[in-house]
Amino acid sequence: MAETWIWDGASFAKLVLATNPPALNFPNLAYDAKRRQVVLVLGGEIGTNTWTWNGTNWTVITPPVSPSLRDRTTAAYDKRRERVVLFGGTKYGVGNLNDTWEWDGATWQEIQPATRPSAREGHTMVFDEARTELLMFGGRFEPGTWIWDGTNWVDRAPMNSPSRRGYHGMAYDPLRQHIVVFGGEAEPNSIFVSDTWEWNGSNWIQSFPANSPQNRHGQTAVFDPHTQSVLLAGGSDDVNRYHDVWFLNGNNWVQAGTNFIVTTTNDFGPGSMREAILNANTNGGRDTIRFNIPGAGVQTIRPQSPLPAISEPVTIDGYTQPGASPNTSSNQINATLLIELDGSFLSVTQEIPGLNFVAGSQGST
Incomplete structure (x- = not known):
């Protein structure tokens, strides 16, 4: 669907705009803090344009260099280096990719790290502000908790880790200085899960909330400064498409009412x-x-x-x-x-x- 929705801290509202990006398959958004705009990254076989959102309008950009057509990728803003970083995804007719790209506000540049994760889809990236590093986790069904240092990918190889999975929700909580992972499509047997994990900078620790959203994949997680909590929205399983919103309130998930x-x-x-x-x-x-x-x-x-x-x-x-x-x-x-x-x-x-x-x-x- 080619629609734009805004969350105001209490509810979603659909915006009526003169121009929207076309309907995309597994698109990815990243907030570019330096340029104060949201960057919409790819999502299907419809072109390699990059779109930006300034809070009011979408603008299409045709940079001189762009990543190849793909979907199921991930991108996040590297606050330390002031770049949007993109990794991997799925290219039709080729399969999964493991290339690394950076956006500087004007064009994309492919980086050639000596060490890189395996090709993957459905992975997530967030910037860990407490440790000033960009972290990537998961991918269907690829292993590893990886850190991008601007030159190379480093596998942290933690003692504990969530099961291999993709299409999970992941967000950084600045109040607790942890990265939160929820759910996704996990091994074994591609099951949808509803577990909650937190990254403390060196290890993954599973938490056991009294309440949790239903098993799902494809959900979105972000930190909502309005409610001062991690927000989880949407997702689906084999039967249901979820339109609910949840907040991680300390160690418990609370459904928005x-x-x-x-x-x-x-x-x-x-x-x-x-x-x-x-x-x-x-x-x-x-x-x-x-x-x-x-x-x-x-x-x-x-x-x-x-x-x-x-x-x-x-x-x-x-x-x-x-x-x-x-x-x-x-x-x-x-x-x-x-x-x-x-x-x-x-x-x-x-x-x-x-x-x-x-x-x-x-x-x-």
Whole structure:
């Protein structure tokens, strides 16, 4: 499908654009931090153009040099060297590849390392910020945890490792300084799995969450700065195509829940803040309370009695109120906040500190 979707920290929204890249098979995205744009890398037999996304529009680039046609490849941004690195994939009529390419913002350059991993497909790469190195893992069904140093690939050969697999989800968690791997298509017998592993810089350690997404492959994993957690989206098995979203909340996976919209400053009734909290408490998953209260300026909610205790994971996102905007400066506060929660109508004898979080609400923001 030739569609573009944006995740805002609470839900996906489809964008209506004048130009989209064509429908691709197993495309790959990498964020180029130096040039502040997303690079769309290949994906099928439709050409070797490179597309970039600036947050508003897609632009097609025809560089003088490009990798050959392929899909099922992987690419990631090497923050230390300020290059997007691509490795391997599948070329129709040829098979799997093990070539290495780098994108400098204008063209692709093939690198000829003396040591390189075997040809593979369905592998993943992420930049390990804690150790300032680019890590590649997996591939259907190729072994190894590999580091790209800009000249050569180095096999880390850890003592422990997930089973050989491809089409898994992998993301770097900067808060915990670990790389997280979930699921994929694994040996033996090409089974779909739902295990969770973390790379600490020298070894893979399996974790055992109380809850996990279903067995799957082809999912996407990224770190979501809005929720401060690793996000896992989509994937499929032999029967199902999953459209769900999960967050790794510490050592547990929490499924994203429902958006509850506050549309009035009234204390009770449909569209109230009170009703949104009650609904989030009774709904499964990690819900989001959003705001769409009519009127200009600051909207003030004044509870007449204590609001319900928050007992389930929930994000209360005041930036969703029309006209609000988050902070964009590193040295000053320039956010625009248009939702005010005012407890002045509550009796001082009630000693209400504000929003009350109780057991079960871990992960609320």
